[in-house]
Amino acid sequence: MEYGIKRQSPAARITIGVVFNAILIIFSLTCIFPLLWMLMSSLKLKREFNASILSLPAAPSISNYITIMTNPDYHIWQSMFNSARTTFLSVFFIVFFGFIIGHILARVKFRGNRIVYYAMLLGMLIPIHSLLVPIYVVFNRTGLNDKWFTLIIPYVAFGMPISVFLVEGFVKSIPIALEEAAAIDGSSFSRTLFTIILPTCTPILTTIAIIQVFSCWNEFSFALVLMKSVNLQTVPLAMTQFSGQFASDYPKIMSAMLLTMSPIVILYFAFSKQIIKGMVAGAVKG
Amino acid sequence: MLQTIRPKGRVIFAYLLIPLAVYAFAVFVPLFTALYYSFFNWKGGPVKTFNGITNYVSLLHDRVFWESFGHNIYLIAACIIGQIGIAFLFVLMINSKTVKLKGIHRTFGFFPSTIAAVSIGFIWTMVYDYKRGIVNWFISSVLHISTNGAQFVWLNRPELVMLLISIPLMWQYIGYYMVIIISAVSSIDPSLFEAAEIDGASEWQRARHITLPMIKNTLLVCMTLCIAGNMKAFDHIYVMTSGGPGNSSMVMSLYGYKVSFTQMNMGYGSAISVGIFVLSLLIIVISQTALTRLTRESEV
Numbered sequence: 001m002e003y004g005i006k007r008q009s010p011a012a013r014i015t016i017g018v019v020f021n022a023i024l025i026i027f028s029l030t031c032i033f034p035l036l037w038m039l040m041s042s043l044k045l046k047r048e049f050n051a052s053i054l055s056l057p058a059a060p061s062i063s064n065y066i067t068i069m070t071n072p073d074y075h076i077w078q079s080m081f082n083s084a085r086t087t088f089l090s091v092f093f094i095v096f097f098g099f100i101i102g103h104i105l106a107r108v109k110f111r112g113n114r115i116v117y118y119a120m121l122l123g124m125l126i127p128i129h130s131l132l133v134p135i136y137v138v139f140n141r142t143g144l145n146d147k148w149f150t151l152i153i154p155y156v157a158f159g160m161p162i163s164v165f166l167v168e169g170f171v172k173s174i175p176i177a178l179e180e181a182a183a184i185d186g187s188s189f190s191r192t193l194f195t196i197i198l199p200t201c202t203p204i205l206t207t208i209a210i211i212q213v214f215s216c217w218n219e220f221s222f223a224l225v226l227m228k229s230v231n232l233q234t235v236p237l238a239m240t241q242f243s244g245q246f247a248s249d250y251p252k253i254m255s256a257m258l259l260t261m262s263p264i265v266i267l268y269f270a271f272s273k274q275i276i277k278g279m280v281a282g283a284v285k286g
Numbered sequence: 287m288l289q290t291i292r293p294k295g296r297v298i299f300a301y302l303l304i305p306l307a308v309y310a311f312a313v314f315v316p317l318f319t320a321l322y323y324s325f326f327n328w329k330g331g332p333v334k335t336f337n338g339i340t341n342y343v344s345l346l347h348d349r350v351f352w353e354s355f356g357h358n359i360y361l362i363a364a365c366i367i368g369q370i371g372i373a374f375l376f377v378l379m380i381n382s383k384t385v386k387l388k389g390i391h392r393t394f395g396f397f398p399s400t401i402a403a404v405s406i407g408f409i410w411t412m413v414y415d416y417k418r419g420i421v422n423w424f425i426s427s428v429l430h431i432s433t434n435g436a437q438f439v440w441l442n443r444p445e446l447v448m449l450l451i452s453i454p455l456m457w458q459y460i461g462y463y464m465v466i467i468i469s470a471v472s473s474i475d476p477s478l479f480e481a482a483e484i485d486g487a488s489e490w491q492r493a494r495h496i497t498l499p500m501i502k503n504t505l506l507v508c509m510t511l512c513i514a515g516n517m518k519a520f521d522h523i524y525v526m527t528s529g530g531p532g533n534s535s536m537v538m539s540l541y542g543y544k545v546s547f548t549q550m551n552m553g554y555g556s557a558i559s560v561g562i563f564v565l566s567l568l569i570i571v572i573s574q575t576a577l578t579r580l581t582r583e584s585e586v
Contacts, residue, residue, distance in 0.1 A: 017384030024379055025387070028394040031461060034409045035397075053418050097305035110298055116306065123313055127566030129518035129539035133546040133555045134316035137323065157312030160305065189293035218402035220521045221539070225547070236404040240525065243408060250412060257405055268400050272393045275400070280466050284507055 035258075035265065042255035049251045064255040078231050079238035080260055082148070086234055087216040090152045094159035094212050095205050101160070102167025103197055107179070123161035129221065136225040146228045154226070155216050163208045166282065170204040171197065210278035217264055235260045320559040328553035330546075341557035351558060354536040355565060360448055361455060361516040361537070362569075368456035370508045373463035377471055378493050380464075392468070395461025403458070407525030410454040414440040414526075441527050444534035451535050454522055459515075463508050470504035471497055502581050513573050517566040538562045 041049050043060040068074050105117055135154060139145035144153065174197070182192040198205075220236040227233055233241070239257060246252045268275055324341050328334035345351055376395075380388055398406065413420045416439040425431050425438070440450055474497065482492050520539045523529065529536035529544065536544075542562060546555030 013384070016382075020379040020382060020385050021387075024376060024385060024391050027376065027460070028387075028391050030457065031394045031398050038409070050418055053420065053423055093308075097308075100301050101305055104298060104301060108293065108298060110295060112302075116302065119306070119309070119314075123309065125567065125570065126313060126317070127514075127517055127563055127570075129520060130320070130542075130559045130563035130566065131313070131316045132520075132539055133542050133552070133559045134320035134323070135312065136546070137552065137556070138311075138316045138319050153308060154312045157309045160309055189297055214400050218400075218404070220402065220404045221524075221543075224524075225543070236402050236521070239402075239404055239408065250418060253408065254412075257408060261401065261405060264400060264402075268397060269393075272396070276392065276396050276465055279396075279399075279462075280469050283462075283466060283511060284469075284504065 038254040038258045041251050042258055044251050046249050046251055064252050065259065068252060068256045068259065074242060074256070075230055075233065075238055076242075076256060076259060079233050079235050080263070082232055083217055083235040083260075084263070085148070086151050086155070087213055089149075090155035090159065090216045091209050091212045093152065093156045094163050095208050097156065097160055098163025098167050098208060099198065099201060099205060100193070102164045103171050103193060103201075105164065106168045106171035107176070120161045120164045123158075124165070128158055132221055132225055135222065139226055145226050146232065148232055150226050150232075151219075151223055151234065154222050155212075155219065159208075159212050159215070162282065163212070166204050166208055167201060170201055174200055206274075207278040207281050210275050211282040213267070214264065214279075317563070320556045320563075322556075323553055324557035324560050326553045326556075328551075328556075330550045330552045334553065337553075341554050342560075344554065345557050345561050350533050350536060351538070351541060351561065353533060354538045354541045357448060357535065357537050358517055358519065359569075361452055361519055362513050364449075364452040365456055365459070365512050365516055366509055368452065369459045369463050369512060370467075370505065372456070373460050373467055373508075374505075376460070376464050377467045378489075378497070380468065381471060382489060392461075392465055396465050397461065398458045399462035401458075403521035404525055406454050406458050407522040410522075411441070411526050414450060416440065442531050444531050447527060447531065447535045451523060451526060454526075455516075455519070459512075463512075466508060467501060467504060470501040474500045506577050506581060509577060510570075510574065513570060514566075517562075517569060538565070 037054070040056060041053070042064055043057040043062065045061060045063070048058065068076050072078075101116065101120070105113060105120075131154075136145065139150065139153075144150055178196060178200070179192055182196050187196070218236060219234075220240075223234045223237045224240075227237060230241070239260060242256050243253045323334075325336060325338060326334040327337045327340070376391075379385055380391060385391075412418070416422060419440070421440060422438060441447055443450075478496050478500075479492055482496055487495070518539060519537045520543070523535055523537055523540055524543075527535045529540050533541075538558070539562060542555055542558040545551050545558055
């Protein structure tokens with residue numbers, strides 16, 4: 001531009017500042033609004049909500065929560081327990097397997113090294129949703145569908161590639177002298193792996209765990225095809241059932257959603273810095 | 287490497303056996319199963335008859351499947367513009383000196399991406415609801431546009447439904463891409479900006495000629511994530527419209543699901559799965575080569 005040196009007038013500067021701030025504040029509010037709206041509405045009864053959807057509750061009542069928590073037909077606690085168990089075990093195995101394979105790929109030269117590497121790479125490229133129908137067929141045939149451990153198998157398998165590559169990249173950045181010194185001192189491969197490499201890898205393993213906790217807790221489509229029993233449903237699945245039952249009772253649906261979301265929401269706001277950092281690192285490196 | 291650290295083959299085998307078995311069982315076995323069953327007419331029961339490539343011939347002529355594929359492409363386009371584009375603009379705003387509350391914008395903006403897509407779908411169904419939805423409330427109570435009691439059923443409009451569905455998808459991940467781009471921008475050497483400022487470059491010029499080229503690789507990663515993410519769109523749409531009205535918001539994976547589980551046409555469903563596999567892989571490979579070539583050219 002010809003007039004590159006020209007400075008903006010103070011008035012223009014202030015206007016731009018106000019507009020920028022306003023846009024970003026509105027955006028941030030929309031991000032947090034659903035949470036507030038659900039909280040507000042969950043304290044209303046159906047009639048009050050239908051009359052005015054956005055007003056503050058006139059007489060806050062927790063009766064919605066009491067209903068969904070105490071009626072065992074809704075399986076709220078059951079589904080949260082199922083989700084917690086599936087998430088915990090899946091994340092554990094993703095981190096554990098990812099650590100072992102990632103380390104072996106980075107450090108051990110053996111004939112199958114490249115084969116394993118390309119198998120993992122393929123796993124990153126495969127559009128997982130094309131497996132939705134066939135995975136049902138396979139699990140149905142082998143009788144593995146609709147068990148308490150069913151979902152752990154695909155979750156671990158789908159989480160493994162990214163976890164392997166994150167660990168592989170990290171291990172390559174650790175000086176190999178560390179392992180050599182341990183080997184000279186007579187430490188076995190396994191002992192070095194778990195007592196020396198594992199603690200060094202804590203940061204990357206935490207990153208992996210963070211990413212996977214969210215994706216396992218929120219996963220829906222594979223749970224949808226693989227699980228049938230109501231008492232084995234994970235949270236997203238239970239929510240679709242629940243909202244079908246109460247199609248017209250929004251406050252009840254909202255209280256159930258808020259309740260089942262709460263672990264993840266609390267986790268997020270308690271550790272938002274670390275979580276954001278971990279997710280971004282995972283996305284960019286993966 | 288020292289010979290001493292090299293473990294015995296037996297040890298490696300023992301370590302790799304279980305993880306790789308799980309991996310192969312959940313990834314490769316279904317892939318080949320889909321390929322196998324796609325050559326059969328199979329309704330999920332014990333009877334299945336070999337019918338050669340009939341399924342693939344019908345897939346090629348299946349209007350709904352190709353429409354669904356078109357919808358996936360629509361979502362990709364909408365999200366590249368609506369997520370990465372808007373996120374980039376937001377980053378420029380956040381990095382301008384006048385903006386306050388940067389930490390809050392990061393924390394709040396990122397939040398929706400951590401919520402289950404199913405929940406996002408429900409929330410937006412409520413937003414669009416014809417009787418108690420926020421959109422209609424806004425139209426009647428704030429804008430005072432009288433609808434004569436005939437409220438607008440947003441998600442029932444075939445011509446609008448794709449747009450309405452892509453809004454929650456976009457909104458959910460703007461903050462996510464925003465944070466990724468912020469971290470890329472903050473790793474740019476600040477002396478570059480200072481030098482440009484001294485030379486009299488405007489904020490816009492700095493964004494265009496410094497920020498954009500410096501974060502090109504990150505934008506590339508974002509686009510790849512965006513493309514892969516939208517090829518597997520399923521959860522939101524399952525909750526919000528389940529592909530309807532008609533098939534006007536159908537996407538590929540949802541169509542495969544419906545054919546296999548509501549029509550119980552597992553043979554054809556397997557063929558659709560293979561179709562999704564091939565098309566998604568194709569799109570990813572094409573976009574990768576196109577994007578890398580594009581950036582290489584602009585470097586010259």
